[in-house]
Amino acid sequence: MNSLDPFFLILQGLLQGAGITAVVTLSALALGLALGFALSLVRQFSRSKVLHGLVDVYVEFFRNIPALSHLFILYFGLASLGFRLSSMGAAILGLGLIGAAVTCDIFRSGFKSLSPGQTEAAFAAGFTPMQTIFTILTPQAMRIALPSLGNFAVQLLKDTSVVSAIAAPEIMFYARSMVTSSFQTTLIYATAAGLYLVMSLPLMQAVRMLEIRYGRVK
Amino acid sequence: MISFFQPYVEYGGEWLPVLLDAMLKTALLSLSAFALALVFGLLLWLFQASNVPALRRFASLYVTVVRGVPLLAVLFLLYFGLPGLGVTFDAFTAAMLGLALCFAAQVAEVFRAGMMAIPKGQSEAALAVGFTPAQCFAFIVLPQVVRVVLSPMIVTFVSLLKDSSLASLITVDELVLTGRAMATEYFLPLQIYIAVGLCYFLIAWPFSLLSRRLAVR
Numbered sequence: 516m517n518s519l520d521p522f523f524l525i526l527q528g529l530l531q532g533a534g535i536t537a538v539v540t541l542s543a544l545a546l547g548l549a550l551g552f553a554l555s556l557v558r559q560f561s562r563s564k565v566l567h568g569l570v571d572v573y574v575e576f577f578r579n580i581p582a583l584s585h586l587f588i589l590y591f592g593l594a595s596l597g598f599r600l601s602s603m604g605a606a607i608l609g610l611g612l613i614g615a616a617v618t619c620d621i622f623r624s625g626f627k628s629l630s631p632g633q634t635e636a637a638f639a640a641g642f643t644p645m646q647t648i649f650t651i652l653t654p655q656a657m658r659i660a661l662p663s664l665g666n667f668a669v670q671l672l673k674d675t676s677v678v679s680a681i682a683a684p685e686i687m688f689y690a691r692s693m694v695t696s697s698f699q700t701t702l703i704y705a706t707a708a709g710l711y712l713v714m715s716l717p718l719m720q721a722v723r724m725l726e727i728r729y730g731r732v733k
Numbered sequence: 734m735i736s737f738f739q740p741y742v743e744y745g746g747e748w749l750p751v752l753l754d755a756m757l758k759t760a761l762l763s764l765s766a767f768a769l770a771l772v773f774g775l776l777l778w779l780f781q782a783s784n785v786p787a788l789r790r791f792a793s794l795y796v797t798v799v800r801g802v803p804l805l806a807v808l809f810l811l812y813f814g815l816p817g818l819g820v821t822f823d824a825f826t827a828a829m830l831g832l833a834l835c836f837a838a839q840v841a842e843v844f845r846a847g848m849m850a851i852p853k854g855q856s857e858a859a860l861a862v863g864f865t866p867a868q869c870f871a872f873i874v875l876p877q878v879v880r881v882v883l884s885p886m887i888v889t890f891v892s893l894l895k896d897s898s899l900a901s902l903i904t905v906d907e908l909v910l911t912g913r914a915m916a917t918e919y920f921l922p923l924q925i926y927i928a929v930g931l932c933y934f935l936i937a938w939p940f941s942l943l944s945r946r947l948a949v950r
Contacts, residue, residue, distance in 0.1 A: 575941070587912070594922070595920075690806075703814075
């Protein structure tokens with residue numbers, strides 16, 4: 516018996532959950548980006564005060580209440596009304612809806628940092644409002660938003676660990692269930708922590724490269 | 734709709750004191766963890782700014798690890814993992830320590846950004862007119878840093894407050910764990926978890942508004 520054997524057994528067990536961690540992260544990221552972008556467009560470019568108010572309420576609601584609380588409402592709460600979501604569904608929906616509030620703010624600060632002269636120039640050159648938003652403003656706002664969006668993705672990857680609390684079978688879920696059947700608690704949780712670190716390092720590196728490329732860090 | 738609000742009317746009187754107690758616990762946990770995070774973060778920032786390479790390397794390694802490891806893993810390690818190595822914390826201490834260790838990195842980053850916002854010329858000018866370095870830091874740099882740092886610090890506190898909900902998973906009887914116990918007792922998970930969410934909102938929102946108010950443009 517090699518002394519590393521238990522470590523590899525644990526790693527093997529945890530890797531069963533790594534796929535789900537990746538799926539939840541990517542799906543919630545996609546939902547968060549799409550919805551957040553749509554919300555930021557509404558908040559930034561619509562003239563309706565009512566719509567502004569609704570977006571603001573949405574953002575405040577999701578940014579001032581913990582993910583765990585939202586997940587419990589979606590998973591346990593809605594079930595009592597008869598809307599039974601799977602744990603994966605609730606996890607992706609919950610993290611995606613919260614993510615949309617975060618990315619909405621990120622996109623908005625991207626849009627806000629653009630000079631109003633650009634819109635005026637585009638209008639003067641005969642662009643329609645839609646063309647101005649999508650061909651002139653959005654590409655630039657995206658560039659500014661990219662590093663923050665990268666940080667959001669790293670944070671999201673870590674936050675998926677929370678969905679183990681509603682029994683979505685990701686890394687932390689396997690870690691917790693392995694702990695109940697073995698006594699290697701320290702090793703199991705340390706390995707899980709290491710696995711998350713290994714998964715987020717490439718993302719963090721990518722964020723650094725974006726920051727250097729777009730001039731936040733010199 | 735009536736039946737949704739019915740339980741609040743019926744049990745509100747029983748729930749309110751329990752939730753208030755739990756809110757107090759959440760606030761206590763968040764505040765003590767934040768105080769500790771400020772201390773750790775300040776140390777970390779001093780390490781980052783020091784001219785000892787080993788300290789700088791430690792600080793950068795620490796930040797990388799903390800940014801890549803979920804809080805939940807840290808909490809489980811501290812509470813369930815460390816007893817295996819002979820170190821035992823009670824749940825509240827483990828939660829406080831875990832939150833502080835994770836948020837120290839963010840606090841250090843806020844300090845760093847705050848210091849960078851103060852032009853070097855100010856210290857140079859202060860030294861030139863005869864301030865000692867300590868006086869320069871205390872009277873010229875620090876007051877400005879505090880002003881710049883206040884808003885992002887409050888944002889950090891709100892994040893910490895929200896993340897303190899994870900302490901429920903290591904048996905700290907704060908808002909979420911109290912909510913879980915109530916949900917099993919009353920079989921009203923929707924109403925109770927919404928109430929729990931609102932309790933967080935009541936604490937967090939004023940701080941969020943304040944941070945926006947104080948933001949230095």
